[in-house]
Amino acid sequence: MSQQPIKFAYWIPNVSGGLVVSTIEQRTDWGIDYNRRLAQTAEKAGFEYGLAQIRFTAGYGAEYQHEPVAISHALLAATEKLKVIAAILPGPWHPVVVAKQLASIDQFTGGRVAINVVSGWFRGEFYALGEPWLEHDERYRRSEEFIRVLKGVWTEEKFSFQGDFYRLHDYSLKPKPVQQPHPEVFQGGSSRAARDMAARVSDWYFTNGNTPEGIKAQVDDVRAKAAAEGRSVKIGVNAFIIARDTEQEARAVLQDIIDRANPEAVNAFGAEVKNAGAASPEGEGNWAKSSFEDLVQYNDGFKTNLIGTPQQIAERIVALKAVGVDLVLSAFLHFQEEVEYFGRKVLPLVRELEAQRQKVA
Numbered sequence: 001m002s003q004q005p006i007k008f009a010y011w012i013p014n015v016s017g018g019l020v021v022s023t024i025e026q027r028t029d030w031g032i033d034y035n036r037r038l039a040q041t042a043e044k045a046g047f048e049y050g051l052a053q054i055r056f057t058a059g060y061g062a063e064y065q066h067e068p069v070a071i072s073h074a075l076l077a078a079t080e081k082l083k084v085i086a087a088i089l090p091g092p093w094h095p096v097v098v099a100k101q102l103a104s105i106d107q108f109t110g111g112r113v114a115i116n117v118v119s120g121w122f123r124g125e126f127y128a129l130g131e132p133w134l135e136h137d138e139r140y141r142r143s144e145e146f147i148r149v150l151k152g153v154w155t156e157e158k159f160s161f162q163g164d165f166y167r168l169h170d171y172s173l174k175p176k177p178v179q180q181p182h183p184e185v186f187q188g189g190s191s192r193a194a195r196d197m198a199a200r201v202s203d204w205y206f207t208n209g210n211t212p213e214g215i216k217a218q219v220d221d222v223r224a225k226a227a228a229e230g231r232s233v234k235i236g237v238n239a240f241i242i243a244r245d246t247e248q249e250a251r252a253v254l255q256d257i258i259d260r261a262n263p264e265a266v267n268a269f270g271a272e273v274k275n276a277g278a279a280s281p282e283g284e285g286n287w288a289k290s291s292f293e294d295l296v297q298y299n300d301g302f303k304t305n306l307i308g309t310p311q312q313i314a315e316r317i318v319a320l321k322a323v324g325v326d327l328v329l330s331a332f333l334h335f336q337e338e339v340e341y342f343g344r345k346v347l348p349l350v351r352e353l354e355a356q357r358q359k360v361a
């Protein structure tokens, strides 16, 4: 088990409708004023990172979407220590454009920006943008080149690259980012292609919510493959957190979210993501085993089961750490209130349990 304290990130609600496909009341707002206050609350509460998601178009909720690099910069300007991870989709973006923007933001913010390279699930979005929709493993081949270009231009004086998707000739990026060797590179996905790519080029492997056993299998595979490359990769897991004073209250909130799920939107989202994953050679992927209830949360966040009292949740977080998890990526129903509650009630218990386990070890 890592000796480092487990880290916490939260999903920046930069798209409308929150993080569940449900008509339940959500006191979460996608606008900039709400997000600035939330980022300040999150850094005070002990969250190390915020993650700005990427969406170009509506679908299954998310009618309005703020662009992730733009909102990341705004939130970094409103905070002092929070790191913000901007999600990027290769395809619509050229890696040098992103590398350049993030290098400048890194300079402006004293080294607090990071990137989440996602390979895409939403074919309709690519179609709307007039971008080719590649086969599953081709999307990862492009993402891997994308990450190699990012790292190359961030770290090398003059960088050349001859890939199938990108070509660079003696390109010299100035200024370089502040962070050494470069801003952290996260990636999302859990298919075999995602795990292989993480092992080869990413700093962080972000995966959908899952049980400790389901996560352990991924951790073991990614870490073994990374070790074979002489690398190490950190692991982040998604969770939709419902912390309440009693377990009964927390379970009732989950039931209410599911009862008020929008079945049409959930089923259509399920069909789209399952299709995206089924296109992989193994016919698997992030959502291969997701039920209707799981899909009410975009990234299977109920499966991680951080739903209950602060004590129950803290114990489950430490159990995740025991299987190799370095970071919990969290979503909430009412972000502002619940991020604050999490920092006050859950996080101190996690730190206590971590200290106890370390004494025993």
Ligand SMILES: Cc1cc2nc3c(=O)[nH]c(=O)nc-3n(C[C@H](O)[C@H](O)[C@H](O)COP(=O)(O)O)c2cc1C
Pocket (backbone or CB within 6 Å): 052, 053, 054, 055, 087, 089, 118, 119, 120, 121, 122, 187, 188, 189, 190, 191, 192, 193, 194, 206, 207, 208, 238, 276, 277, 284, 285, 286, 287, 299, 329
């Ligand atoms: C933590 C996490 C965050 C993600 N964020 C986004 C995002 O912001 N935008 C997006 O289009 N896809 C996002 N994805 C989905 C990926 O683009 C991709 O479709 C998915 O992870 C594919 O997984 P697979 O290869 O296991 O099928 C995210 C995935 C994870 C696990």
